[in-house]
Amino acid sequence: MVIEFWGVQFKVNVLLGCIGGFLIAVVSSMFGFGGGPFMVPLMTVGLGLPMYVVVGSSLLAIFFNTLMGTARHYQFGNFDLLFFLIMFPAAILAGFIAPQIAKRVSPLVVKRIAAAGLLILAGNLLGLY
Amino acid sequence: MRRFWYSLVVALSATAFMMIQSGIFAQHQLPGVQGSPGLEAQKPEGSASVTLTLDKTSLNNGGTVAITGTAPPGRPVYVEVWAEDQVRASRFDSEPDKETGKRPYVLYMTHQMPAMYRILVPKELQGKLDEVKKQGKGWSYSQALKDLDAEAAYSAPAKAKIERYQATLMGSVVGSRGELLPAMDEKENRKRSMQLVKARFRTPGKVFAANVEVKPDGAFAAKLNIDSGSAPGNYRVRAVAGKDASSEPVTIENKIAFPYLYLSNAGTSLNFFGPFLLTLAIAIFGVLMGAGGGFILNPLLVSIWPLPHTIVAGTVMPTVLFSQASGIYNYSKIKFISWKLGVTIGLAMVLGGFIGPKLTELITLDQFKFVFGWILIILAGLMFWQTTSGYLARNKKEQAILREFKKKAEESARRKASK
Numbered sequence: 001m002v003i004e005f006w007g008v009q010f011k012v013n014v015l016l017g018c019i020g021g022f023l024i025a026v027v028s029s030m031f032g033f034g035g036g037p038f039m040v041p042l043m044t045v046g047l048g049l050p051m052y053v054v055v056g057s058s059l060l061a062i063f064f065n066t067l068m069g070t071a072r073h074y075q076f077g078n079f080d081l082l083f084f085l086i087m088f089p090a091a092i093l094a095g096f097i098a099p100q101i102a103k104r105v106s107p108l109v110v111k112r113i114a115a116a117g118l119l120i121l122a123g124n125l126l127g128l129y
Numbered sequence: 130m131r132r133f134w135y136s137l138v139v140a141l142s143a144t145a146f147m148m149i150q151s152g153i154f155a156q157h158q159l160p161g162v163q164g165s166p167g168l169e170a171q172k173p174e175g176s177a178s179v180t181l182t183l184d185k186t187s188l189n190n191g192g193t194v195a196i197t198g199t200a201p202p203g204r205p206v207y208v209e210v211w212a213e214d215q216v217r218a219s220r221f222d223s224e225p226d227k228e229t230g231k232r233p234y235v236l237y238m239t240h241q242m243p244a245m246y247r248i249l250v251p252k253e254l255q256g257k258l259d260e261v262k263k264q265g266k267g268w269s270y271s272q273a274l275k276d277l278d279a280e281a282a283y284s285a286p287a288k289a290k291i292e293r294y295q296a297t298l299m300g301s302v303v304g305s306r307g308e309l310l311p312a313m314d315e316k317e318n319r320k321r322s323m324q325l326v327k328a329r330f331r332t333p334g335k336v337f338a339a340n341v342e343v344k345p346d347g348a349f350a351a352k353l354n355i356d357s358g359s360a361p362g363n364y365r366v367r368a369v370a371g372k373d374a375s376s377e378p379v380t381i382e383n384k385i386a387f388p389y390l391y392l393s394n395a396g397t398s399l400n401f402f403g404p405f406l407l408t409l410a411i412a413i414f415g416v417l418m419g420a421g422g423g424f425i426l427n428p429l430l431v432s433i434w435p436l437p438h439t440i441v442a443g444t445v446m447p448t449v450l451f452s453q454a455s456g457i458y459n460y461s462k463i464k465f466i467s468w469k470l471g472v473t474i475g476l477a478m479v480l481g482g483f484i485g486p487k488l489t490e491l492i493t494l495d496q497f498k499f500v501f502g503w504i505l506i507i508l509a510g511l512m513f514w515q516t517t518s519g520y521l522a523r524n525k526k527e528q529a530i531l532r533e534f535k536k537k538a539e540e541s542a543r544r545k546a547s548k
Contacts, residue, residue, distance in 0.1 A: 001469070001473065003469050003470050005467050006534055006537065006538070012470060017470075017474045017477070018473065018474060018476075019477070021474040021475075021477040021481070022477040022478065023481065024478070025477070025478035025479070025480070025481025025482045025485065026481040026482075026485045026488070027481075027485065027504070028481075029442075029481060029482040029484075030485035030486065030488045031427060031485075031489070031500070031504065032423060032427050032441060032442025032443065032444075032446045032489075033423030033424050033426075033446075034453070035478075036419075037419070037511060037512075038508075038511075041511060043474075050527060050530060051524070051527035051530070051531050052465075052527070052530055052531040052534045052535070053467060053470070055460070055465070056457070056460035056461075056465040056466035056471070057466055057467045057471040057474075059453060059456050059457055059460065059466075060460075060466050060468070060471030060472070060475060061470075061471050061474040061475040061478055062453065062478065063450075063453045063457055064472075064475030064476070064478045064479045065475070065478035065482040066446060066447075066449060066453055066482070067450065067482070068478075068479045068482030069446050069482040069485055069486055070443075070447040070450060072482065072485070072486035072487065073439075073442065073443030073444075073446060073447075074443070075486075076306075076439070076487070076489075076490060077394065078394075078439040078440055078444070078486065078489065078490070079394070079440075079443045079447070080392045080393070080394035080395050080440050080443075080444050081394075082392050082393070083392045083404070083436075083444045084444050084447060084448065086390070086401060086404050087404055087405070087408040087445065087448050088447075088448050089405070090404075090406070090408035090409040091422070091448045092451075092452075093409055093412075094408070094409050094413045094415075094416060094422070095416065095452055098412070098413045098416035098417055099416070102417055105417065107417070107418075107419070108516050110414075110418050111418055111419075111512050111515055111516045112512075112513070112516050114414070114418040114509075114512050115510075116509075117425070118424070118505045118506070118509035119505070119506065119509045121425065121429075122501075122502045122503070122505035122506045123502070124428075124502075125428055125498040125499065125505065126498075126499060126503075127498075
């Protein structure tokens with residue numbers, strides 16, 4: 001498939017994109033997280049697209065998954081309204097606070113801390129300690 | 130002085146009550162001794178011979194209740210406690226059948242599991258209970274009931290209506306629960322309900338406590354501890370001394386007040402500020418590291434609070450819907466989305482999103498945590514890769530191009546708007 005983005009043409013391997021997107025969607029809707037951090041590497045590294053094409057389009061693709069996943073979880077009775085009403089304002093508030101902090105911290109440091117924190121949490125989940 | 134009269138009245142009525150109780154017991158002892166196990170004779174004897182009183186009528190977000198009562202002498206006494214509030218429990222049976230070796234792949238599901246359930250067993254059985262606890266995750270609730278001789282006390286969850294679905298590979302692909310199988314008979318329902326008790330409460334410590342003290346004359350005392358975070362509403366307490374002797378259920382109310390909230394779907398009440406502050410902190414961190422907070426939030430939620438993983442997955446997912454939608458709106462305003470690319474991959478993702486939530490209820494919490502652990506390791510790898518010098522150099526160039534294109538896009542959008 002060939003797509004055009006701001007005057008530049010890109011050849012996209014649709015099969016790889018769709019299979020990868022499908023697998024990411026299954027796992028992310030099963031475990032209830034957004035697939036962003038997996039989708040972006042898939043589209044940049046896997047499909048060889050530049051970042052400026054990926055930012056908006058990956059968000060659009062993930063939105064499809066989130067919408068469907070939400071509807072299905074609701075159908076199976078996995079949605080708790082009160083719990084949602086506790087978390088939703090916090091998530092919105094975070095969207096306002098985070099950019100203020102982002103100006104002051106280096107993304108490099110945040111990502112290194114995140115990587116270490118994720119490993120610790122993973123160890124806990126896998127019952128290593 | 131008034132106190133004295135009150136206590137006198139209470140003491141007298143208690144004595145009178147006990148005399149009547151033992152009197153009735155003595156009367157009904159006879160047919161039993163004569164060896165005529167008629168059902169009519171046993172029933173009234175059973176319901177009348179065991180008494181039970183609680184020292185409180187209500188609790189505030191859990192607490193300890195002292196239970197006292199009388200039972201026929203020489204019998205072990207069990208106390209069954211359950212919440213009137215009901216929650217969902219499900220279990221996917223994929224264990225190979227012992228005889229045929231075939232895997233049944235049946236999903237058992239009920240909406241009538243008590244939100245809290247516990248059987249208090251005699252103190253002397255602490256050793257046996259410890260043995261059950263030692264078995265770890267592979268423990269069996271029905272076997273534990275047998276070992277603790279508590280089968281007679283097990284009644285409330287056995288009445289839960291259980292639905293069975295025959296899952297098929299095709300059904301899972303299409304994303305349906307499968308074919309609804311005919312209802313089970315009472316005995317089978319009872320057996321399956323025990324497995325659901327384990328699926329819901331997970332550890333022996335939640336469903337058993339060994340603290341009933343029985344005196345030789347049949348008087349017994351026990352302490353019931355209702356955890357903070359339990360469901361609000363009425364709890365029923367029933368004493369059982371063998372198959373034919375049980376007391377009428379006594380009710381105690383558990384009240385909760387803000388900031389404690391009860392999540393009826395999850396069957397858990399928790400302090401409002403806990404999940405609120407956790408979500409806030411994780412979401413901020415998520416934005417900073419450029420990944421959604423759900424990765425960290427979900428495993429923490431299921432680890433900190435006794436929340437079912439299905440509820441966590443199904444409730445965290447919609448919280449990002451709106452931020453995603455507003456992001457798409459902002460990008461589309463400056464025409465910074467390739468709709469062709471986004472929709473093509475999006476259609477594949479819709480299919481995945483259709484199947485995923487179905488799979489959530491087929492796995493146990495332990496499997497949920499295990500897979501999540503590996504997902505986080507992969508994510509940590511991705512994060513680390515994004516801090517390597519090769520990636521940074523490339524990213525710097527990419528970001529510069531991104532800014533340039535975005536500027537162009539914003540300008541053209543502005544021009545169009547001013548026209």
